Amino acid sequence: MASTASTVESSDLDVSQFRHTPFYCEENVYFLCKKLCTNRLADAEGADLFVVFISNEKKQIPLWHQKASKRADGLVLWDYHVICIQRKIEGEFPFLVWDLDSTLHLPLPLGSYVSQAIRPSFQISPEYQRLFRIIHAPILFRHFASDRRHMKDSNGNWMAKPPDYEAIVAEDGTMHNLYEYMEIKTGDVYSNKTIDVKDAVFSQKLGAVANNLEEFFTQIL
Known part of the structure; x- marks a missing residue:
């Protein structure tokens, strides 16, 4: 359940102001x-924003409370x-957390989002x-590109209608x-012994990779 504070924060928010095309989450964000x-x-340059790509080597990640789901619990198995x-x-x-594909409040405190949408306590196969690949938004603005080729099948047909821009x-x-950005492997997960995680997030094109979102963000406070 979302906290009162998060509900108040989003009570006057007009969600329709944000572009949203189903299945194009990277562009939506x-x-x-x-x-x-x-x-x-947010800060005019996006200094307080971070973009998070969620995936794994199998390209199958369960997330709950997703608009695309047909289940009561909103479960979807995304590739990313x-x-x-x-x-x-x-x-x-x-x-x-801002997730335009979620049925949860917008925005939602990180802890609430993790417990409801990611559900780390839910037992799943390894x-x-x-x-999670975390990139500082100003860096993403400079480097990210997508011509949407990943949304075409082998015959060149769209698997989902593309945005109109x-x-x-x-x-x-x-x-x-x-x-x-999508390619995320267990071996990429940062270690305090091998990487300055704060430096990586604020300077590297592909940011840093973590396996615990809340723990990660305590490192960059």
Whole structure:
């Protein structure tokens, strides 16, 4: 259940202001971050925003409370998913999750989102464990690109209707690098012994990979 604080925070929010095309979560989140910046709901440059790609080596990740689900509990087995996490300097909750594909409140405190949508306490096979690639939004704005080729079948037909706006092109002209962000392996998970996680998130194109979202964000407070 969402907390009272999270409900109040989202009570006046017009969700329709955010672009949303089903099955194009990476683009939805990209433009969500841009909109939060322009609407002054976030830092103008996105300094308080982080984009999180969720996947694993099997490309099968269970998430609950998803709009695309036909189940009562909202369970969907995605190949990957993308959300935005916002760092809040003031307030009871230091991190808020923005997931336009979720039926949960928007935004939602990170702890509430993890417990309801990710459900780490729910026993699942190790091959379905979720891994998280976290990228600082200003870095993603510069480098991310997708020409939507991943949404076409072997005959070149769309598997889901694409957005009605132009595809995202990186600042350097790159047309497509989505797969670099989607490819997440257990061996990529950061270790305090091998990586300065804070430096990686704020400087690296592909950020850092974690297997525990809440624990990870305590490292960059």
